[in-house]
Amino acid sequence: MKHVISVTVENKPGVLARISSMFARRGFNIHSLTVGPTEDPRLSRMTVVVDGPEMEQIVKQLYKLVHTVKVTELDPTETVEREIMLVRVNAEAARRGELLDAANLFAAKVVDVGASTVTFEVAGEPSALNDFLELMRTYGITSLVKSGRIAMAKDLKTTTKRSRLRTA
Amino acid sequence: MAETLTGAQALIRALEHAGVDVVFGVPGGAILPAYDPILDSPIRHVLARHEQGAGHMASGYAHATGKVGVCVATSGPGATNLITPLQDAYMDSVPVVAITGQVATKAIGMDAFQEAHTWGISMPCTKHNYLVTRVDELPDVIAEAFHLAGTGRPGPVLVDIPKDILNATIPWHRPGEIDLPGYKPSVKGHPKQVKAAVELIHRSRRPVLYAGGGIIKAGASEALRHFAEQANVPVVTTLMARGAIPDSHPLALGMPGMHGNYTAITAMQRSDLLITIGARFDDRVTGDVTTFAPDAQVIHVDVDPAEIGKVREANVPIVGDARTVLEQLIETMASLLDGTEPPDREPWFSQLAAWQQEHPLTYHQDPDGPIQQQYVIEQLHRLTGGDAIIVAGVGQHQMWASQFWGFERPRTWINSGGLGTMGYAVPAAIGAKVGMPDETVFAIDGDGCFQMTSQELITAAIDGIPVKIAVMNNTSLGMVRQWQKLFYGERYSAVDLTDHTPDYVKLAEAMGCVGLRAETPAEVVPTLEKALAINDRPVVVEFKCDPEAMVFPMIPAGGSNDHVVLGPEDLT
Missing domain, CATH: 3.30.70.1150 (ACT-like. Chain A, domain 2)
Structure with a gap:
């Protein structure tokens, strides 16, 4: 099953590498990943579509990264x-x-x-x-x-x- | 007007501000500017003979003192040589800050001399890492690095600094407030969860407190002991938690896991409640996870939320600092259960006592046979009264040291648990001795491990760091040999280290240390006495040990903790 997570990160050099490296290291599959600036220039937002059952671990491991500010798993019925x-x-x-x-x-x-x-x-x-x-x-x-x-x-x-x- | 400093001076000033009194390092081209202001700083620099040594020294220092250990290396090979100690510190949650030089900003990406992508290489083996891109951010980055290394779940942090930034100048400013919006480690456990935990504990008939290295990192030993007594719960201490509760305490069951004792393993296995604090259900503890502690509910206290539920589902998860949560548990238990009695645990304690009686840790020292390592460890314990910091490498000697040394205090057992880094002992012992100069620091090392990092004995001799190293020479890579003996039909492949080369006594002497040797059991005690009497120089003691000896009990890799192998006869 595919899950969509929205990850707000500090807009710092290398933050995309940190996220993708963590996914690779923990063996989580990324289906797609997009990243761009937000309304606040200090923050970027990523939308990550992931495969697999380990959602709780994925969210926790994302939070563990120092530059991760917020992680939200989006409910498809309440999401654009x-x-x-x-x-x-x-x-x-x-x-x-x-x-x-x-x-x-x-x-x-x-x-x-x-x-x-x-x-x-x-x-x-x-x-x-x-x-x-x-x-x-x-x-x-x-x-x-x-x-x-x-x-x-x-x-x-x-x-x-x-x-x-x-x-x- | 603010004082103008070079980046290098600002770096050293920021280290002083962070409370650093010693750094372990090796200089080189890119880090060169930082080595000049070290001369004018009260910070002591210990010159390691290899950057890996510097990294493990920082780790040994951190283990022994509880403070952040610091290592310094140059760019390229200097930095890559730090990777093993960084991963080691990451696995064992050791607070370490590594400072590495980098080629000048303009040269980055040009395959410059001694260039390596240190930031990228170190990313997965650090809690966090930095490439400094502006000299004015340097003081704040250093302050952040120490904050990250030492708070929450401790770990290594690397700061990579290009040479031109070390040479640039800034008006010095004290580091400002730490501003890390994404880093807010929880300290206090949720009161509702704490209450739920207390209620579970109170109803449990066969509880076991599963204490991990987090207890020691959090300075929670006193609280652990108090709580164990208050709740009347037996305690197992993992490899990283040895000394968290005194082994002489009536509630202490010793070490569980692959080479744990029968009672500690089986207590967890038959338990109805695992009160897990600062431990992470490592595969070396659980064996086959699917059959691990099948009847146990789990309370899991950890400062790192990602550890909770990673391996084993927790019935009561509590995110928080081990000491704070233990204090909350103590308080909640006192107020909540005033006067009410827990269920009768007498049958459980009788069962534990019976197991201890039936299956104690044993070995046999034949007075005419080869030296058994357990005998050396026991005699050393007797001669020191157990009052020493013990540092181990990785392998059989490490397991025997953990099994047979009665640990009475936290921070007296230093070893590489998670990564299992052979060669850890010599440099880590040096770091520990630098941090705790008044303690006897005795490394118990294997001959294979010793040969990986023994050059650091020169550091110990030249810098006046009188550590003691026991080399348990069983002429082989003992643990690998044990597996080949048990699981590969005694087909010994690449494990023979020979019994005569090197000559450890001469090697020690060549490196400025005292070299001693014991070849028979009768020589063990007098040789140890000699070693303990020398306190002005490092001492290396070689013990000619039994190459056939094996570590038991044992849970074969991936096996179930239901089947504790007590000796080779159990494997047939």
């Missing part, structure tokens, strides 16, 4: 998850129209057109990306790049407020 990918698909002239129609359904943007391929950019929920890939397989995928997931817990307080507003 996004991923972006670039996918290059075979597109002979005869099937190109059909291909573009299909892509349209997923709001896939055409970002490059070659002699016999089209490259799409798709952003959205990871499951939507996978659905699109399934569809594209029938045309033949020649190249694929995924960004890895980013995720943020939903602001449940706001949701409650809004629903209250609506009922009122």
